[in-house]
Amino acid sequence: MIDKRDLVIKTDVRRFIPFREGNVLKKLTCDFKVRDRTLRMRATSGFYPLFATITECIFDSSCYKNGFTLYKVATNDGFHLLINNEIDILFSSGPSENQKKAMNESGAEYVFVPLLKEPLAIILNRANPVSNISVEAIRDLYFGDIENWKSLGGNDLKVKTYQLTDGNGSQTCFSHLVKGNKLDDSHIEVETMPGIIDDAADYEGAICYAFWSYYTKMYAHANTKMVRVNGCKVTDSAYPINHEVYMIFKKDNPNKEIERIRDFLISEEGVSLIRKANMVQRDYGEENEAFPS
Numbered sequence: 001m002i003d004k005r006d007l008v009i010k011t012d013v014r015r016f017i018p019f020r021e022g023n024v025l026k027k028l029t030c031d032f033k034v035r036d037r038t039l040r041m042r043a044t045s046g047f048y049p050l051f052a053t054i055t056e057c058i059f060d061s062s063c064y065k066n067g068f069t070l071y072k073v074a075t076n077d078g079f080h081l082l083i084n085n086e087i088d089i090l091f092s093s094g095p096s097e098n099q100k101k102a103m104n105e106s107g108a109e110y111v112f113v114p115l116l117k118e119p120l121a122i123i124l125n126r127a128n129p130v131s132n133i134s135v136e137a138i139r140d141l142y143f144g145d146i147e148n149w150k151s152l153g154g155n156d157l158k159v160k161t162y163q164l165t166d167g168n169g170s171q172t173c174f175s176h177l178v179k180g181n182k183l184d185d186s187h188i189e190v191e192t193m194p195g196i197i198d199d200a201a202d203y204e205g206a207i208c209y210a211f212w213s214y215y216t217k218m219y220a221h222a223n224t225k226m227v228r229v230n231g232c233k234v235t236d237s238a239y240p241i242n243h244e245v246y247m248i249f250k251k252d253n254p255n256k257e258i259e260r261i262r263d264f265l266i267s268e269e270g271v272s273l274i275r276k277a278n279m280v281q282r283d284y285g286e287e288n289e290a291f292p293s
Helices: 044-060 075-083 097-105 133-142 169-177 193-202 212-217 256-265 268-277
Strands: 009-012 041-044 070-073 089-093 110-125 160-164 189-190 204-209 219-221 224-226 242-250
Touching: 009 189, 009 193, 041 044, 041 075, 044 070, 044 089, 044 204, 044 212, 044 256, 044 268, 075 089, 075 097, 089 169, 110 169, 110 193, 110 212, 110 256, 110 268, 133 169, 160 193, 169 204, 169 256, 189 193, 193 204, 193 219, 193 224, 204 212, 204 219, 212 219, 219 268, 242 256, 256 268
Parallel strands: 041 070, 041 089, 160 189, 160 204
Antiparallel strands: 009 219, 089 242, 110 204, 110 224, 110 242
16 A cells, blocks of 8 residues: 555755755845845745745845744734734735735735736646646536536546635635635635645545645645646646735835835846746656646
8 A cells, every 4th residue: 555645745845945055946146135134024835935045045145044034934824923013024925805804903004016926726636537627617616516527527526625724825816716706615624735735635536726836846746736727737828827926014114125125026137036036946846747737
């Protein structure tokens, strides 16, 4: 019997720590430099490799403090830290309705700076013969209008739909895909990204979702696969499920380095740096057989 752990494909987050000897970050250079030992930044899990790469490029190494300057964080925790003035910058997808409510109740004004579009990958069990799915079919699957994969050219299997708990970044983005219709308790709710991917690996009729960055850089399972949506691969410019990733901070934060970083990241040089940084090295990738095109 094959041990399930042998099929899990994950990257040790320590391999992305900026300035750590032997890390796998793409080595980039720029003239812009940050020399602030007090700045506190967090990136939500799927985007940590990207912003670790950027941090290593723009920070003076003598001013970087591991675990303080930048670290990865769950989305809910990241917004909580920002609201409570425990961090200065959060790199994340947009907030959920509950997170928006908490931000409004804090009385502070927040700045959202869009930095890039992040695709949301649709993930099926590797044994499922379906390789392409439409946006409309995804909605139909999650709202019970399609209950068997045979309707989409798959095997005669009951559909099991998985969703993440409220507040997870990819869950927030998926809720936009279903046009604000509330996902009900007919779906299997999972608390973590590894959990939802592992569940999809266990049943051929499963469907779930994850940010492309997380699935290809942080955690996946060889019994799962990304599928095309509306005929497009997740890396195609026409891929239909994309969401903004932001640099988020409080408008009244007095640290001037925040605006310097913002202005650089939205400059022509900064945009080019983000594009290059998103191509971080990793232990596996889309060309691996676990990620068929």
